[in-house]
Amino acid sequence: MEFEILHARSTSFYKTFDRKSELQHQTHYCPGCGHGIAHKLIAEAIEELGAKDDTILVSPVGCSVFAYYYFDAGNVQAAHGRAAAVATGVKRAHPDKLVISYQGDGDLAAIGTAEIVHAANRGENITVFFVNNAIYGMTGGQLAPTTLVGQSSTTSPWGRRPLNDGYPLHVSELLASLEAPVYIERVALSDNKNIMRARKAVRKALELQKQKAGFTLVEILSPCPTIWKKDPVEARRWVAEKMIPAFPLGVFRDRKAEAPVIPIPHKTVAEALELDSANAVKQVPAGRHRARDLKINAAGFGGQGTLLLGILLAEMGMREGLEVSWLPSYGPEMRSGSAHCYVCLSHDRIGSPLVPEPDVLIAMNEISLRKFGPQVVPGGTILYNRESLPPDFAAPQARVICIPASEIADRLGSAKVANVIMLGALLEETECLPIEQALPVIQSIVKKGSLMELNERALAAGREFIEHNIRVGAVSQPDGFAY
Ligand SMILES: Cc1ncc(C[n+]2csc(CCOP(=O)(O)OP(=O)(O)O)c2C)c(N)n1
Ligand code: SF4
Structure with missing residues (x-):
């Protein structure tokens, strides 16, 4: 009986190894390797x-x-x-x-x-x-x-x-x-x-x-x-x-995989965690705010509450059944160093918690505005914690809204709630999450009963700022961008 021995290169290999400029028909391995x-x-x-x-x-x-x-x-x-x-x-x-x-x-x-x-x-x-x-x-x-x-x-x-x-x-x-x-x-x-x-x-x-x-x-x-x-x-x-x-x-x-498959329940996180009735999400009539995919960068000095603002957003997203991520970044200083966090709200699984190109930037100070403003996607939004932009700054690709949140917070009684004013403004402007859910979330996370009334007024202030100044057009906006 005659045998024919065929030696063929697998088609899963390249025909020639083009990355090897000199020896395109052999590998870089030693003989016998x-x-x-x-x-x-x-x-x-x-x-x-x-x-x-x-x-x-x-x-x-x-x-x-x-x-x-x-x-x-x-x-x-x-x-x-x-x-x-x-x-x-x-x-x-x-x-x-x-x-x-x-x-x-x-x-x-x-x-x-x-x-x-x-x-x-x-x-x-x-x-x-x-x-x-x-x-x-x-x-x-x-x-x-x-x-x-x-x-x-x-x-x-x-x-x-x-x-x-x-x-x-x-x-x-x-x-x-x-x-x-x-x-x-x-x-x-x-x-x-x-x-x-x-x-x-x-x-x-x-x-x-x-x-x-x-x-x-x-x-x-x-x-x-x-x-x-x-x-x-x-x-x-x-x-x-x-x-x-x-x-x-x-x-x-x-052997076959033996791990039990635990189905993911179709519950909100609040239900899954069995939050007590005080913290539980109240059923709210469907408003115009909808859970919406959004990538956010909230940035400022340590102590301005940007990280907490991110946590509130992420928690609200979780309670709406969204996939969320919150990625904080801060220096070693507890106060006045730079701090920012990335928040992703998504209906799909989140591939990476990094947000190099946010849809929304909340800039609580000028440094953050200058650093992150250019990263905002075309058609995105910048919420800036001042009455007006620095004269030499422009972010023509984005819709920029100046909100003197720290000033408003002072007038309300505490500079601490400037972040909640921004939260109210963000929710009103982007309609990314139901604004009615914000207070229960703040209550369950901040847990300081004494601040609740202040937080409620701060949230309303942010919301009203957008409603009165932006929706009725009292604040001038760059052309072309609107949700
Ligand atoms: C972070 C880092 N540490 C060390 C090295 C150096 N380094 C390159 S290859 C190697 C070991 C490789 O040995 P092995 O995984 O056994 O592979 P082999 O070369 O034997 O196929 C080391 C330590 C490196 N490239 N990067
Ligand atoms: S024989 Fe050893 S040194 Fe040479 S390519 Fe193979 S593993 Fe590397």
Whole structure:
């Protein structure tokens, strides 16, 4: 019987490696390096699963930092140790993509220990290929957490001594002690038989991810001839003779996810928290204010209540059943340093709590106006805590409303409520949330009964300012922008 042996490059690889200007037909790996074999197994599995156009590979820092030179897939290159965390974000943003975190042992088991443990513990539906070559390859051979007892490295020239360096870290066994992972196997690139086993494991892990089973990891014992100072054949033998006895091969987890699925109740947060009747949200007749997606930056000096203003907005949003985020930023000073917070109100999940381009800026002082005013989106709004803008300041893209909130607050009896005046103005101007909900929220958060009446008047003052001065056109506005 005659056999025809076909060697073909997987279609999941680029035809030529264009990022390598000189050698476009070969990789940057040393001859005999396990990374090349691991890449091949992964590329073939992606091809077999028909997932080439649906795969996003997160490459690490280490010798495989340039994996994106080769895989014709979506590619992200993560900071050292962060690949599992980056893969988490990518997967959550693209749940239907096949997301791979490809990591070396320095990357995953040293600087990235926290990231991998928590990604596994959360049961992220990602696949991790953990290439364990018992050493830091890229940086010239320092001790890795997986370096064998007695193995010498540049930082353990007399060999790893457990009393000084600890014992080799068994990542697969460690992660298999967690509840969430569904599949963990250790394989080796020591000989053809084991490479075929590795091939199956790689494919199985990706298939499970495709089925949305949960967290999968394949640890691949891999030769590093260059740092081990061996030729490729000796290096493979070393994997078989030294690494496998220290890191036994096998399946450490293979089961369905068992975590109970807890449905998210269709309740407002106030209901879910069973707030007492004094704090509970009163049923209000549907007014013209509607829960509306909005990104807000509230900025000023510490002590002006901008962070509290953000908390009130976020809480109001939660009680309306919106997704919300509140991200404060402040210096070490309790008073008079700069402080601002980003608030997102959204009907969809919020990808990032950062708000580099707010729809609304509440600027409680001039510094904040100058710093953040230019960031407001075209058609956005700036609420500025003064009677007029500084003569040399302009934000032509935005609708600017000057409200002397601090002055009004003084007249009401306390400068402290300037933030609540701004809240009233914001709610009236943008109609982003039902203004009727503001007082119960203030009551439940501020909890100072004595200030309640003042807060009520401050809220009304902000609202009336917009109603009387803006809606009837008493304050001049730049042309062209209106809600
Ligand atoms: C924050 C940070 N710390 C340290 C380094 C230096 N560094 C680059 S690669 C590497 C270790 C890589 O080893 P490993 O993950 O085992 O991958 P290999 O090169 O063996 O494939 C280190 C420490 C870095 N680039 N960034
Ligand atoms: S140093 Fe080791 S891990 Fe890095 S490319 Fe060379 S053989 Fe591979």
